Amino acid sequence: TEVAPGAVHVPDWLDPERQRALLDACREWARPPAGLRTVRTPGGGTMTARQVCLGWHWYPYAYARTVVDGDGSPVKPFPDWLGELGRRAVTEALGPSAVPAAPYDIALINFYDGDARMGMHRDGDEQADAPVVSLSLGDTCVFRFGNTGTRAKPYTDVELRSGDLFVFGGPSRLAYHGVPRVRPGTAPARLGLAGRLNVTLRVSGL
Numbered sequence: 001t002e003v004a005p006g007a008v009h010v011p012d013w014l015d016p017e018r019q020r021a022l023l024d025a026c027r028e029w030a031r032p033p034a035g036l037r038t039v040r041t042p043g044g045g046t047m048t049a050r051q052v053c054l055g056w057h058w059y060p061y062a063y064a065r066t067v068v069d070g071d072g073s074p075v076k077p078f079p080d081w082l083g084e085l086g087r088r089a090v091t092e093a094l095g096p097s098a099v100p101a102a103p104y105d106i107a108l109i110n111f112y113d114g115d116a117r118m119g120m121h122r123d124g125d126e127q128a129d130a131p132v133v134s135l136s137l138g139d140t141c142v143f144r145f146g147n148t149g150t151r152a153k154p155y156t157d158v159e160l161r162s163g164d165l166f167v168f169g170g171p172s173r174l175a176y177h178g179v180p181r182v183r184p185g186t187a188p189a190r191l192g193l194a195g196r197l198n199v200t201l202r203v204s205g206l
């Protein structure tokens with residue numbers, strides 16, 4: 001389903017076996033060193049979703065090769081299989097001509113407990129205009145997709161469920177978006193996950 005030009009939602013894209021494999025990988029990546037951390041914003045705020053990065057470390061508002069705002073460790077490597085998954089996602093959602101020439105080299109993994117949210121923001125710290133690939137695991141959330149020029153309404157709210165793919169390319173790449181709520185207890189029981197994980201794949205252009 002095309003929610004806006006370049007923004008395509010593919011429900012249930014990851015089958016149960018692939019959801020399991022991605023969740024198991026996320027649990028490994030979440031372990032120290034360079035594991036799951038709480039992100040602090042320059043204004044003194046704290047993000048409620050906790051995060052782990054692969055390839056490049058994101059902190060507000062730049063990328064580094066070490067966890068500059070955490071334990072200082074080198075960032076974990078971005079595995080080839082994840083880049084392959086990203087290219088396949090773009091091909092299926094937007095078509096082969098939308099697959100970027102440069103390889104996917106960043107994964108940002110956000111973990112949401114039942115109270116976590118993400119305010120409306122734009123992702124502008126990458127130097128490349130390649131589509132962002134988003135994969136959801138665990139609890140359902142309300143994902144809010146807005147506009148490029150303003151943080152304000154109108155919004156389109158979409159429920160994202162475990163296994164869903166969302167690709168944001170073209171004119172949607174710099175649109176405002178956020179996660180106003182998670183629905184606790186809605187994850188598939190087989191995953192054994194209390195909460196929600198979102199994996200985004202990006203091209204750094206660095």
Ligand code: MD3
Pocket residue numbers: 108110118123132134143166168172173174175177178179198200
């Ligand atoms: C639209 N993550 O990591 S996923 C983020 O569910 C982020 O954790 C949310 O916003 C989450 O920056 C939303 C959907 C998403 C991700 C990246 C985008 C939508 C996007 C980048 C550009 C435009």
Ligand code: FE
Pocket residue numbers: 121122123177
């Ligand atoms: Fe974002």
